[in-house]
Amino acid sequence: MRRFLVPPSTAVLALLAGCRAYTSGLHDDTPPAPDAALDAQAANDAQAQPPSDDRPPRPDRPNPAVPEASSVAGVPEDVGCADGTREGFLDVDAWRNIAGCAGAWDVPGLLMNSAVTPQCDRMAGNSGLNSAGLGCGVADLCAPGWRVCKNADEVARRSPTDCESAQPPGPPLFFLVQSAASPLGICGPDRTASNDLHGCGNLGQPEAQTCQPLERRMGFSDCQATGGVWNCGGSAEHLREASVVTKHGPDLGGVLCCRTIP
Numbered sequence: 001m002r003r004f005l006v007p008p009s010t011a012v013l014a015l016l017a018g019c020r021a022y023t024s025g026l027h028d029d030t031p032p033a034p035d036a037a038l039d040a041q042a043a044n045d046a047q048a049q050p051p052s053d054d055r056p057p058r059p060d061r062p063n064p065a066v067p068e069a070s071s072v073a074g075v076p077e078d079v080g081c082a083d084g085t086r087e088g089f090l091d092v093d094a095w096r097n098i099a100g101c102a103g104a105w106d107v108p109g110l111l112m113n114s115a116v117t118p119q120c121d122r123m124a125g126n127s128g129l130n131s132a133g134l135g136c137g138v139a140d141l142c143a144p145g146w147r148v149c150k151n152a153d154e155v156a157r158r159s160p161t162d163c164e165s166a167q168p169p170g171p172p173l174f175f176l177v178q179s180a181a182s183p184l185g186i187c188g189p190d191r192t193a194s195n196d197l198h199g200c201g202n203l204g205q206p207e208a209q210t211c212q213p214l215e216r217r218m219g220f221s222d223c224q225a226t227g228g229v230w231n232c233g234g235s236a237e238h239l240r241e242a243s244v245v246t247k248h249g250p251d252l253g254g255v256l257c258c259r260t261i262p
Helices: 007-019 042-045 152-158 221-224
Strands: 097-103 146-148 175-176 199-200 217-218 253-259
Touching: 007 146, 146 221, 152 199, 152 221
Parallel strands: 175 253
Antiparallel strands: 097 253, 146 253, 175 199, 199 217
């Protein structure tokens, strides 16, 4: 069933409902008390503090404690992922125009030209020749004829099930789109908004109503919880994660790629 944007008059109520602090999906946290759960995302992020180092450590290899994600292989232009393996929306026939592509990149951000244009000749991806993502941006995870999905509207157009079935049973995964929200967590047409990462999967926090049909978001503290796999910068970037995000290692997802059709 498709979800629809709530009317503007209810945006504040939707924000409060969508920005409650839940478990990140990485471990069994006890949900906070109801009063604390109603804090807005900006307040939650502002209170989040990194460990002793302001930036999390970068993993040198896949985390052996994280189960390997399922995937299907094929011709990159059909599968949608540059390395020819798809880790989200696994049924290529059912989801012909959208794919979840796992992998890494170290060119920061989602909103600048380097995020639109491949930086390492599409050699990235969890099974690619450059699986560490060195010199790669988010665009390098998508196959020719595909791009990182722009926003919630494009996901709704490309996926017949919105985010449902984006991740197979198994490890926690998050696949992002190339847009962000306002400092209050409200998604909209503002291309300069850079708060949080937004997408599909089962990692991170439940999404705000204004960002649906996307279902999950990751803020600064959620990135911190991955131990450096997802890196959203330091505490000063807690409202601009989409401008600085990098990802180190093949675990825990990557990007949503959409076929470039009208």
